[in-house]
Amino acid sequence: MSKNIFLTYFLHNLLCHMQTYSTDSHRLNPGQVLILLEGELTLSHPEKSHTMDIGEIFESGLQSFSIESHESQTKYLILTTCLDSLNFAHEADELSLALIDEDFFDQPKSELYKNASAQYLLQRIAQNDTIPSSGKPDSLIEQILQFIQNNLEEKLSVELITSEFKLSKMQIVRLFAKEGKQPIMTEVRSLRLSKASALLERSEISIQQIAASIGFADSASFSHFFKKNTGKSPRQIRDEQKWLI
Incomplete structure (x- = not known):
């Protein structure tokens, strides 16, 4: 060297x-x-x-x-x-x-x-975030998941995603089923919850900013979504972390 x-x-x-x-x-x-x-x-x-x-x-x-x-x-x-x-x-x-x-x-x-x-x-x-894959580095499923991950702050829908990749709804349903994935909008929800949970637990970014980063216009609708899917409100998660610290 x-x-x-x-x-x-x-x-x-x-x-x-x-x-x-x-x-x-x-x-x-x-x-x-x-x-x-x-x-x-x-x-x-x-x-x-x-x-x-x-x-x-x-x-x-x-x-x-x-x-x-x-x-x-x-x-x-x-x-x-x-x-x-x-x-x-x-x-x-x-x-x-x-x-x-x-x-x-x-x-x-x-x-x-x-x-x-x-x-x-x-x-x-970063443009190459790690996304769970089926082992094929450039597979279509990876590209779709990457697109979702990079656009969580947008109003994602099946129509938007199928249009982006020029697929029909039936094609994308079959693709996700074949790869053993959850239905596409369930995957979107899981990725949003995962990102929100990580930010609530590991940062001091405001709840309003976290809501915006995963596609919610206000913290109230985000809090309702988060509590419905996790059983706890964003404020409870943040308070628990403060107690631990």
């Missing part, structure tokens, strides 16, 4: 065991992702430079970039990925940008909270 490659590998692993986020670094290191919220900035490298747009996501890969802000009010978040195989979206969705602004710039939050939020944001912008 050459000296430069070893140094890059060492730096990447060192960063992964440190803080998982930064809002004021002037350098983007290997294994990091930058999301621009406000203002203008340029990422510079000896061989190239890149000027970012608001909402854009930039992945450093194995290179380092200096960060040059062009405005005093520039806002950006740097996340340390600790993973080599993730592909990230080119732009952050509106909910991700709102979460970043609230969690890292708006009100003071604990380090535990910010680190949990950073991990959740990485999952939101």
